[in-house]
Structure formats: structure tokens, C-alpha cells
Amino acid sequence: MPRQKFMEIYAVLKTRVESGAYPVGQMLPSENTLIQEFDCSRNTVRRAISELVRDGYVQTHQGLGVCSIFQPIEQSSYTMGTIESFRETALRTGQHSGTKVVSFSRCTADQAISRQTGFAEGTQLFSLCRLHDLDGVPIILNLSYLRVDCMPGLTAEIAGGSLYRYLEEELGMTIVTSKRTLTVEMATEQDSRWIDLAPYNCVAVVTNQVYNSQGVLFEYTQSRHHPRIFRFQDNAVRRPSAKTPVGV
Incomplete structure (x- = not known):
């Protein structure tokens, strides 16, 4: 069973946040930029972002965008x-x-x-x-x-x-x-x-x-x-x- 598109986007963005590509406090690319990058619908991007929000990686700010709030956790x-x-x-x-x-x-x-x-x-x-x-x-x-x-x-x-x-x-x-x-x-x-x-x-x-x-x-x-x-x-x-x- 192929992996759903929003989960693929979630995995890519999660890796970027964890690696420091989007450090804590930095805004993620806009919805339009992500839609173009991943060649998908707005709803698909929003679903991926909602998963990141749920897992504590990002926070949405109305009118501003999506901000990284990830802090590396302890080993183990x-x-x-x-x-x-x-x-x-x-x-x-x-x-x-x-x-x-x-x-x-x-x-x-x-x-x-x-x-x-x-x-x-x-x-x-x-x-x-x-x-x-x-x-x-x-x-x-x-x-x-x-x-x-x-x-x-x-x-x-x-x-x-x-x-x-x-x-x-x-x-x-x-x-x-x-x-x-x-x-x-x-x-x-x-x-x-x-x-x-x-x-x-x-x-x-x-x-x-x-x-x-x-x-x-x-x-x-x-x-x-x-x-x-x-x-x-x-x-x-x-x-x-x-x-x-x-x-x-």
C-alpha cells in the first residue's frame, strides 16, 4: 500500500526541522511554496502541517505562517x-x-x-x-x-x-x-x-x-x-x- 502523500511531506519537513534546517523560531516556507515544491494540493500540505503541530514540531500563527518550535530531546x-x-x-x-x-x-x-x-x-x-x-x-x-x-x-x-x-x-x-x-x-x-x-x-x-x-x-x-x-x-x-x- 503506497504511503499517503501528506505523510511523505510530513516526513520531509520533520527531517528538516530535526536537522536544524528550520531552527527553533524560524518560519517554515509558505503554503504556496510547499504546494509548488511537493506538487500537491493545499489540503495535503495543511494535513502534513497539522501532523507536525500535533507532534510538537511546529506552531501555527494566524496571518504569519508556521514556526518551528522543535528543541532536540535527550538521547534515549x-x-x-x-x-x-x-x-x-x-x-x-x-x-x-x-x-x-x-x-x-x-x-x-x-x-x-x-x-x-x-x-x-x-x-x-x-x-x-x-x-x-x-x-x-x-x-x-x-x-x-x-x-x-x-x-x-x-x-x-x-x-x-x-x-x-x-x-x-x-x-x-x-x-x-x-x-x-x-x-x-x-x-x-x-x-x-x-x-x-x-x-x-x-x-x-x-x-x-x-x-x-x-x-x-x-x-x-x-x-x-x-x-x-x-x-x-x-x-x-x-x-x-x-x-x-x-x-x-
């Missing part, structure tokens, strides 16, 4: 508002990443797995454990269940690369949304086996249920992070209430 920070693979995060933060497949097998969702993941009992799943490192240091243990009928050709070799690249570029899947929960938990024996946690005895856990454009839950992943490098960064927007009490 993960963004809350987007679905991003480990490899994409490493590229964005300028680090070298590696992935080791610890285990890869097939299973059937029983009652316990169904309760944990949200998959219906009887669903055929891949059970996948991967260890991620940054600059050679293991920092994340990923425990995943993946729906077999959404990726029947998945292998351990593919899983050791970029899973989302495989799903999007080779299978044509559109990944849409993720339900995400953040917790702090005591480290398990498995955590301590693969990640050097000393002097910590806990891990930061990000649990994701990821859905595609068909509304199908295709992935459940529990990412168990070393607490020393764990940071999540979000861009929050205050929405005015219908009526603000006097004196507030």
Missing part, C-alpha cells in the same frame, strides 16, 4: 505521541542500535495469555523475546506476542531486524494506534539475566497493544527498560474548557 528518550520502532528511536537520537532474538516460537493464546494481551483465546501467535542495545549496552528486553495471520511469513531473522519496516514496506500493513501503559516493576530473573541492572532492582515497563488500519490487534509487547536511561518525552496541549470558573 522515547516519544509518547507516536508509534516508533526501537531502530527508529536510535536513528533519531543519533545512537547505534542492535537487536538479538533471544527466543522465537509459536503458541496458542490460552486464558492467561488472553487476559494479559487482549488476544482472543485460541488465537495463533508468535512468541518473541528480543534484547535491544544502544552503543553495545543492553538496555531493553522486549517480550512480544504477534498475531500469526497478520504476518504468517515472519521468521526469527526478520524479527531480528526492523519488524515495523517488514510489516509496512513488505506486507503493506498500516500501523495506526497503540494503547500504552507505563509502570515500574521489580526486576525479574529474566530481566537480570539479560540486562545489567546494578545497582537497581526494578525496570520501567511500557506495555503496548498495537492496532492496524483494519482495527485488528496484531501486537502485544512489554518493553522492559533499564531505569538509568529510561525517559519518555511528550508534547502536551492544554485544551480550553467549555466554561472556566471565575477566579481560576
Whole structure:
């Protein structure tokens, strides 16, 4: 499935903002300039800009244009508002990443797995454990269940690369949304086996249920992070209430 035009424009402008081509405080090119550059409609440009606004890269000023408000984030920070693979995060933060497949097998969702993941009992799943490192240091243990009928050709070799690249570029899947929960938990024996946690005895856990454009839950992943490098960064927007009490 070809990528939508507005997402291509979004990706180009996002890269320019992140690289400093449009530094913080600078106005982006006008709508007319972008329309001419990308050979597209005004609505397509506006949709791309709205995505940049939503993700905290730019801000619109009525009558003036669009201004870059991007400030580089810390290394090892993960963004809350987007679905991003480990490899994409490493590229964005300028680090070298590696992935080791610890285990890869097939299973059937029983009652316990169904309760944990949200998959219906009887669903055929891949059970996948991967260890991620940054600059050679293991920092994340990923425990995943993946729906077999959404990726029947998945292998351990593919899983050791970029899973989302495989799903999007080779299978044509559109990944849409993720339900995400953040917790702090005591480290398990498995955590301590693969990640050097000393002097910590806990891990930061990000649990994701990821859905595609068909509304199908295709992935459940529990990412168990070393607490020393764990940071999540979000861009929050205050929405005015219908009526603000006097004196507030």
C-alpha cells in the first residue's frame, strides 16, 4: 500500500526541522511554496502541517505562517505521541542500535495469555523475546506476542531486524494506534539475566497493544527498560474548557 502523500511531506519537513534546517523560531516556507515544491494540493500540505503541530514540531500563527518550535530531546528518550520502532528511536537520537532474538516460537493464546494481551483465546501467535542495545549496552528486553495471520511469513531473522519496516514496506500493513501503559516493576530473573541492572532492582515497563488500519490487534509487547536511561518525552496541549470558573 503506497504511503499517503501528506505523510511523505510530513516526513520531509520533520527531517528538516530535526536537522536544524528550520531552527527553533524560524518560519517554515509558505503554503504556496510547499504546494509548488511537493506538487500537491493545499489540503495535503495543511494535513502534513497539522501532523507536525500535533507532534510538537511546529506552531501555527494566524496571518504569519508556521514556526518551528522543535528543541532536540535527550538521547534515549522515547516519544509518547507516536508509534516508533526501537531502530527508529536510535536513528533519531543519533545512537547505534542492535537487536538479538533471544527466543522465537509459536503458541496458542490460552486464558492467561488472553487476559494479559487482549488476544482472543485460541488465537495463533508468535512468541518473541528480543534484547535491544544502544552503543553495545543492553538496555531493553522486549517480550512480544504477534498475531500469526497478520504476518504468517515472519521468521526469527526478520524479527531480528526492523519488524515495523517488514510489516509496512513488505506486507503493506498500516500501523495506526497503540494503547500504552507505563509502570515500574521489580526486576525479574529474566530481566537480570539479560540486562545489567546494578545497582537497581526494578525496570520501567511500557506495555503496548498495537492496532492496524483494519482495527485488528496484531501486537502485544512489554518493553522492559533499564531505569538509568529510561525517559519518555511528550508534547502536551492544554485544551480550553467549555466554561472556566471565575477566579481560576
